[in-house]
Amino acid sequence: MTEWHGPRYWRNRKPAERVSNAHIPKRYMDKTVDSYNEDVGSWGVTKAIRGWAANIDENLESGEGLYFCGATGTGKTHLAAALLTEILTTKQLGGFFITAEKFIAATYDELRSDGELPDEYGDPYLLKYINSVFDVVVLDSLGSEKKTEFTKNAIATLLNSRYEQKLITIVTSEFSIASIGNNYGPRLASILQDATLQIPFEGKDYRVTQHAG
Numbered sequence: 001m002t003e004w005h006g007p008r009y010w011r012n013r014k015p016a017e018r019v020s021n022a023h024i025p026k027r028y029m030d031k032t033v034d035s036y037n038e039d040v041g042s043w044g045v046t047k048a049i050r051g052w053a054a055n056i057d058e059n060l061e062s063g064e065g066l067y068f069c070g071a072t073g074t075g076k077t078h079l080a081a082a083l084l085t086e087i088l089t090t091k092q093l094g095g096f097f098i099t100a101e102k103f104i105a106a107t108y109d110e111l112r113s114d115g116e117l118p119d120e121y122g123d124p125y126l127l128k129y130i131n132s133v134f135d136v137v138v139l140d141s142l143g144s145e146k147k148t149e150f151t152k153n154a155i156a157t158l159l160n161s162r163y164e165q166k167l168i169t170i171v172t173s174e175f176s177i178a179s180i181g182n183n184y185g186p187r188l189a190s191i192l193q194d195a196t197l198q199i200p201f202e203g204k205d206y207r208v209t210q211h212a213g
Contacts, residue, residue, distance in 0.1 A: 002124055007133050010094025018088040024097045028081035036082070041075040042201040049083060052197055056091065060135065063166030067192055069173055070201025076172040080138045083170065087136055095136035096129065100145045100155065103130070107154040131161045135168060142173040147183055156188050163191045171196060 013021060033046055045068075052059065052066060059065070066083075068076040081097060088095050098106075106127055110117050116124035123129070130137055139158070145151050162169050173180065177198065181189025
């Protein structure tokens with residue numbers, strides 16, 4: 001049976017292993033904060049992110065994460081993945097990257113498997129680590145998942161658990177926190193307002209413009 005690992009285990013892995021364990025998508029593995037082109041994407045966001053990252057120790061103490069909000073293609077996932085890679089490389093912290101849609105699918109699979117994830121996930125405790133162990137979690141594309149009571153409860157449980165334990169969550173979404181509140185309820189909106197620094201993304205579709213160039 002797979003052994004349960006607490007926060008210290010994930011923090012004490014070598015930097016390359018911490019990054020590998022985070023399951024950052026291959027497309028974003030080579031991305032950095034500095035490689036983000038603000039002339040194409042959203043001007044000023046890297047400065048805001050750098051300001052947050054400069055106070056990472058204080059953010060770990062307070063549990064303040066980030067909320068990247070903007071239209072599709074403006075580079076939100078690029079910067080979230082790049083920032084997670086940078087944090088796990090330079091700090092002894094455990095982290096993970098997951099889309100909201102994949103988190104919901106995993107939650108459903110865990111429920112169908114009597115509280116433990118199937119073998120395909122690699123670790124039966126993965127969701128529990130995401131909810132309450134990893135120091136930094138990127139929750140990508142919040143709001144893109146199908147809206148049902150099940151998904152609403154799963155997302156609310158995740159964000160509430162991390163909020164109560166002051167664990168950093170970096171959220172990307174096409175929707176404002178107010179819009180998320182309309183779909184998920186005022187408590188979730190309140191948590192996001194209190195636990196994240198909001199960074200709006202504007203500008204052109206980063207993917208289309210970069211490809212055209």
